[in-house]
Amino acid sequence: MKTYTLNNGVKMPAFGLGTFRVEPGESAYETVLSALKMGYRHIDTAIMYGNESDVGRAVRDSGILRSEIFVTTKLAKHYGGNEKEIRQAIDQSFERLNIGYIDLLLIHWPNQAYEMNHMVWHIFESYYEAKKVRAIGVSNFQIHHLDDLLKHAKIKPQVNQVECHPLLIQSALHKYLVKHDIQMTSYGPFAKGKVFESTTAEKLSEIGAKYHASITQVIIAWGLSKDIVMIPKSVHEDRLLENFKGQDLKLSQAEILAINQLNRGSRLYTDPDNNTIYL
Numbered sequence: 001m002k003t004y005t006l007n008n009g010v011k012m013p014a015f016g017l018g019t020f021r022v023e024p025g026e027s028a029y030e031t032v033l034s035a036l037k038m039g040y041r042h043i044d045t046a047i048m049y050g051n052e053s054d055v056g057r058a059v060r061d062s063g064i065l066r067s068e069i070f071v072t073t074k075l076a077k078h079y080g081g082n083e084k085e086i087r088q089a090i091d092q093s094f095e096r097l098n099i100g101y102i103d104l105l106l107i108h109w110p111n112q113a114y115e116m117n118h119m120v121w122h123i124f125e126s127y128y129e130a131k132k133v134r135a136i137g138v139s140n141f142q143i144h145h146l147d148d149l150l151k152h153a154k155i156k157p158q159v160n161q162v163e164c165h166p167l168l169i170q171s172a173l174h175k176y177l178v179k180h181d182i183q184m185t186s187y188g189p190f191a192k193g194k195v196f197e198s199t200t201a202e203k204l205s206e207i208g209a210k211y212h213a214s215i216t217q218v219i220i221a222w223g224l225s226k227d228i229v230m231i232p233k234s235v236h237e238d239r240l241l242e243n244f245k246g247q248d249l250k251l252s253q254a255e256i257l258a259i260n261q262l263n264r265g266s267r268l269y270t271d272p273d274n275n276t277i278y279l
């Protein structure tokens, strides 16, 4: 499986399984277990998804070496900057996952009060230095959040996970991340179903037809061709397999450019500059 080397040398699988809205309990457990059996080696969860314990149980029961699986989780809130509560939330995440170390710990959403981001980041740095997490990063950080954090961080974030799909290609942010050697991960690759609609679907199907590939496979191949980590979610075995096979597809430069041109700057998830629910 293709991996990217993060700025601290850790190798991160380029493709993985998203678990947002994978119902906690047996559904999450079975989905993650079947994905791992299929060959997935990277699982993306979050405190907010409520399924960390199911993800952890599936990882433990899979029979696959822990060192071969990459698990990301995300701190949901900033607890008004209360260090004790932040540490408690992270420690509970470790307990729920129960897989020893965490591969990647992310700040789920930026705080508009920059000093809150610094504070959470310094706590993340302490977990990193204690070798409890192999990599630390952020999610939904815009360039201005990163510009500020980079001035205060002892350890540079290794990853920024952001909304990214053919309708929102995030070219400025991507360029910034490449320049600073911060790995970009795409979330919401299918744009809440919009990629299956009208002219976007037509173009993606036309490209896919040449390779007998589906729309989702074309999108996965497009992201990977740009060295972006792709973490599509599905709870259906046939779709898990379909998406997994998207890794094998190689698009031409012209096709990648044609997909870039589908960009409409359409943000379909929460706007990181106007988010107050996770603070």
Ligand SMILES: NC(=O)c1ccc[n+]([C@@H]2O[C@H](COP(=O)([O-])OP(=O)(O)OC[C@H]3O[C@@H](n4cnc5c(N)ncnc54)[C@H](OP(=O)(O)O)[C@@H]3O)[C@@H](O)[C@H]2O)c1
Pocket: 017, 018, 019, 020, 021, 044, 045, 108, 139, 140, 161, 162, 186, 187, 188, 189, 190, 191, 192, 216, 231, 232, 233, 234, 235, 236, 239, 240, 242, 243, 269
């Ligand atoms: N950091 C953040 O703030 C943030 C925000 C959102 C998401 N995420 C992460 O990114 C992951 C991916 O994003 P997402 O789950 O929001 O959206 P997504 O992966 O773009 O799309 C998931 C949707 O597409 C469907 N789907 C999957 N494969 C398909 C296929 N081959 N054909 C047709 N439909 C297919 C799924 O339905 P079925 O399950 O029914 O197949 C589901 O409804 C999340 O699971 C989460 O881990 C992070």
